Amino acid sequence: MKKDRLKFLEALVEAAGPSGYEEPVARVWRQRLAEVAEIETDVMGSVFATLNPKGSPKVMLSGHIDEIGLQISYVSDKGFLYVNAIGGHDRTVIPGRRVWIHTAKGRVPAVTGKRAIHMQTAEERTKVPELHELWIDIGARSREEALEVVELGDPVTYDVGFSLLRGSMATSRAFDNKLGAFVIAEALRELANKKKLQACVVAVATTQEEIGLRGATTGAYRIDPQVALAVDVTNPTDYPTTSKEKYGESPLAKDPPSPAAPTATRWSSGGC
Numbered sequence: 001m002k003k004d005r006l007k008f009l010e011a012l013v014e015a016a017g018p019s020g021y022e023e024p025v026a027r028v029w030r031q032r033l034a035e036v037a038e039i040e041t042d043v044m045g046s047v048f049a050t051l052n053p054k055g056s057p058k059v060m061l062s063g064h065i066d067e068i069g070l071q072i073s074y075v076s077d078k079g080f081l082y083v084n085a086i087g088g089h090d091r092t093v094i095p096g097r098r099v100w101i102h103t104a105k106g107r108v109p110a111v112t113g114k115r116a117i118h119m120q121t122a123e124e125r126t127k128v129p130e131l132h133e134l135w136i137d138i139g140a141r142s143r144e145e146a147l148e149v150v151e152l153g154d155p156v157t158y159d160v161g162f163s164l165l166r167g168s169m170a171t172s173r174a175f176d177n178k179l180g181a182f183v184i185a186e187a188l189r190e191l192a193n194k195k196k197l198q199a200c201v202v203a204v205a206t207t208q209e210e211i212g213l214r215g216a217t218t219g220a221y222r223i224d225p226q227v228a229l230a231v232d233v234t235n236p237t238d239y240p241t242t243s244k245e246k247y248g249e250s251p252l253a254k255d256p257p258s259p260a261a262p263t264a265t266r267w268s269s270g271g272c
């Protein structure tokens with residue numbers, strides 16, 4: 001992969017963007033396309049990058065930039081933070097992690113905790129903890145001390161950065177779906193180099209997918225395209241414990257083998 005592309009992908013996944021709080025990611029995406037396309041941002045925070053605005057047909061490329069996260073809902077007298085979920089989590093992977101709390105004054109490092117295994121019954125050890133049985137510790141000793149640093153409603157993301165395994169296999173949190181947003185941004189940059197582009201192409205970095213596909217819906221109404229392509233991630237089925245019989249052939253780092261036609265949605269036509 002070209003160096004500038006890799007840098008862009010890394011910047012996208014390193015920027016926090018839990019649903020409803022996507023601005024840091026939107027900023028990175030906007031900067032990447034500002035030199036080649038007309039840029040607009042709607043009230044939902046979705047970013048639109050348009051090429052050839054007078055062209056036809058109108059094609060929408062869509063990729064959501066939000067990620068799952070947590071949100072502070074309660075601070076105990078002892079200064080421990082309790083959270084609600086932003087999007088769907090596997091609760092088995094929440095405890096024992098470093099996290100970032102994104103406050104108005106910047107991000108605050110913290111850790112997630114639950115009762116130590118030594119203090120669990122044999123039955124408790126086999127159970128997945130409920131969200132209210134987990135907490136976040138910022139090192140505060142009281143509610144007052146904690147509230148000097150964080151506020152109720154502050155969003156939280158996992159502290160997992162971008163890294164390459166064996167030099168080429170990328171790993172990070174939030175590839176769902178900053179990778180899709182990356183693909184449509186780079187596709188638009190490629191199209192910007194085409195001299196005879198007939199279509200109007202609008203790449204949209206959409207918000208709030210994880211909590212109800214909201215930004216893509218409002219984005220599609222705003223653009224009213226004839227054709228729309230949504231790019232998102234899927235699960236590979238070539239790692240241990242998955243089932244090809246159940247989930248089909250879906251190899252990692254290869255094109256999908258299915259010959260299925262691309263998803264296309266017809267909308268009423270209109271000028272670009």
Ligand SMILES: [Zn+2]
Pocket residue numbers: 064176177209232233
């Ligand atoms: Zn997704």
